[in-house]
Amino acid sequence: MEEMIRILLVDDEDSFRGTVSKRLSRRSIDVLTAADGREALELLDRDPVEVVVTDVKMPGMDGIELLRQIKENYPDIEVILLTGHVAASDGVEGIKGGAFDYLTKPVELEHLVSKIRQAGEKIRWRRDQRKEAEFRKRMEQQMMITERLAALGTMATGVAHEINNPLAIIRESAGWMRLILGKEEMAAVPRRSDLELALNKIEIGVERAKRITHQLLGFVQKDDALSAEVDLPMLIEESLGMVKREAVHKGIEIVRDIQPLEKPVYSDPYQIRQVLLNLITNAVHATGGGGRITVVLKSVQGGVLIQIRDTGEGIPPEHMRKIFEPFFTTKCPGKGTGLGLFVTRGIIDRLGGTIEAESRPGEGSVFTVTLPRRHEIRKNDIASELNTC
Numbered sequence: 001m002e003e004m005i006r007i008l009l010v011d012d013e014d015s016f017r018g019t020v021s022k023r024l025s026r027r028s029i030d031v032l033t034a035a036d037g038r039e040a041l042e043l044l045d046r047d048p049v050e051v052v053v054t055d056v057k058m059p060g061m062d063g064i065e066l067l068r069q070i071k072e073n074y075p076d077i078e079v080i081l082l083t084g085h086v087a088a089s090d091g092v093e094g095i096k097g098g099a100f101d102y103l104t105k106p107v108e109l110e111h112l113v114s115k116i117r118q119a120g121e122k123i124r125w126r127r128d129q130r131k132e133a134e135f136r137k138r139m140e141q142q143m144m145i146t147e148r149l150a151a152l153g154t155m156a157t158g159v160a161h162e163i164n165n166p167l168a169i170i171r172e173s174a175g176w177m178r179l180i181l182g183k184e185e186m187a188a189v190p191r192r193s194d195l196e197l198a199l200n201k202i203e204i205g206v207e208r209a210k211r212i213t214h215q216l217l218g219f220v221q222k223d224d225a226l227s228a229e230v231d232l233p234m235l236i237e238e239s240l241g242m243v244k245r246e247a248v249h250k251g252i253e254i255v256r257d258i259q260p261l262e263k264p265v266y267s268d269p270y271q272i273r274q275v276l277l278n279l280i281t282n283a284v285h286a287t288g289g290g291g292r293i294t295v296v297l298k299s300v301q302g303g304v305l306i307q308i309r310d311t312g313e314g315i316p317p318e319h320m321r322k323i324f325e326p327f328f329t330t331k332c333p334g335k336g337t338g339l340g341l342f343v344t345r346g347i348i349d350r351l352g353g354t355i356e357a358e359s360r361p362g363e364g365s366v367f368t369v370t371l372p373r374r375h376e377i378r379k380n381d382i383a384s385e386l387n388t389c
Contacts, residue, residue, distance in 0.1 A: 005120040006030040010040045010054035010066065011082070020109070027113050037061030037069075044074060051119045053080045053112070055105075056094065064094055071098045076126070078119035082107060141325075160213040167206050167213075174202045211270050227375070230265045230272060232297055232304065233258050239276040240295070243284045251289045259298040266374040271347045278340045279308045279367050286312030286365065303353070303372040310366075315359035323357060351375050 007024070009031055011017050021031040032049060034040040036058055044052075052070060056063035067079050081094040081102035094102055100119045103112060178199050180186060189195070240247075240254060247254060283293045287310045296307035315323060326342040348355045352375040359365035 003120070004028050004030055005051060005116060006032070006049045007051040007053055007116060008032045008034060008040060008043060008049045010034045010037065010052065010058070010063070012036055012055065012058045020107070020112075023109055024113065024116075029113070029116060037063070037066035040066060041069060041073075044070070044077075048074070049077065050123050051078050051080065051100075051116055053082065053116065055082045056102075057084065064097065067094055067097050067099055076123065078123060080112075080115055080119060163209065163213055167209055170202065171206045174199050174206070208270065212274075227266055228269060230267050230269045232261065232265060232272070232306070235269060235273050235276055236295055236297060236306075239273060239280050242277060243280055247284050247293070250284070250287070250291075252284060252287050253290075253292040255292060255294040257294060257296040257298075261297075261304060262299040263373055265304055265371065267351055267371060271351065272371070275344050275347050275369065276306070278344045279369075282340060283308050283310040283312065283365070283367075286310055286314075288312065291364075300370060303370055306369040306371070308367045309364065311364040314361040314363055315357070315365055316361055320357065320359060324355075 005028070007029060009017055009021055009024075010033075011020075012035055014035070017033045017035070021033050024031050032043055032047060034043055037054075038061055040052065040054065052066075054063045054066055063081055067081065070077055070079055078100040079094070079098070081099050082105055083094075083102055084105055092102075100122070101115050103115065178196075181189070181192065181195060181199070186192070236256075236258065240256075244254075280293070280295070287293060291311040293311075294307075294309040296305070296309070298305050324341050324345045345355055348369060348371075351371055353369060353371040355370075356368045357365065358368075
């Protein structure tokens with residue numbers, strides 16, 4: 001069975017259009033018709049076709065001008081020209097302008113059908129070639145990503161080992177200082193409460209760094225509690241606090257739209273903190289002086305919604321589909337690794353949520369995260385994902 005081809009027949013003779021379109025329709029060709037060039041262009045704007053068959057000699061816009069505009073605005077459409085015997089030179093001119101072929105009137109129907117099918121085959125071949133090239137490019141990119149992730153994993157093993165050693169020393173030293181501070185003779189030490197607060201911050205920082213290295217390597221301890229009630233407003237404030245200095249320096253206004261949650265959320269607070277910090281940091285980097293960042297938190301059906309909006313430079317449309325790919329970054333060399341959003345999406349996926357991005361160049365970006373109210377995290381999720389990569 002012949003594959004259906006959709007064409008547009010353009011001719012100023014009503015009887016010719018009617019007769020030819022009926023006969024072509026019987027040969028698995030879907031035919032639209034137009035009486036002149038302008039009507040043809042209007043039809044193409046709202047009803048795309050694969051092939052245009054057009055007379056050259058028409059009042060107003062002739063077939064050569066119609067061909068030029070089709071090739072300019074619809075380069076994938078093939079055009080077959082119909083000329084009179086005395087105007088074969090018009091057909092030659094059309095071939096030079098990009099026409100698939102030209103036929104002289106009166107047209108032999110089977111010859112016309114053959115040319116239409118040849119044009120359709122050319123279009124399908126070109127489409128298949130394009131798909132194959134795109135598939136090959138995706139595979140090459142995937143192979144490159146896999147190799148780079150493997151190299152990153154090897155490097156991460158060494159880096160995590162080197163980081164964990166000084167972390168252990170810092171933690172041990174902080175514990176020793178706390179032990180000394182707890183002795184009776186230290187009760188009268190000036191600003192003792194400030195020292196205890198500093199030790200608390202050191203221990204919290206060490207624990208956070210330890211979890212980051214564990215997540216990187218995918219060997220979270222079996223007795224680690226990965227699911228707990230999460231204080232999302234507090235995590236948002238902590239994340240905003242970490243970028244406060246840069247935001248103030250750039251004159252960025254921080255707007256909070258934090259609504260009381262209907263029910264508590266149970267998830268991994270450490271990974272959610274990393275997501276918030278990644279998104280808020282990106283927003284600060286993208287927003288110029290005098291801009292604004294809005295952080296939204298509210299309940300939605302089945303969970304919660306977190307939204308980070310900025311009035312920054314925005315993301316070009318051609319980059320939007322790549323922003324969650326590893327190692328893709330629009331920042332200057334040395335300013336970004338291209339892993340922030342890749343890691344963020346991986347975390348959100350593991351937590352059973354979704355992340356969406358919208359952006360308009362010059363107007364800013366919006367990142368929307370939704371999380372379920374309760375998600376039991378499997379402790380081997382991270383390891384299995386890294387092994388898959």
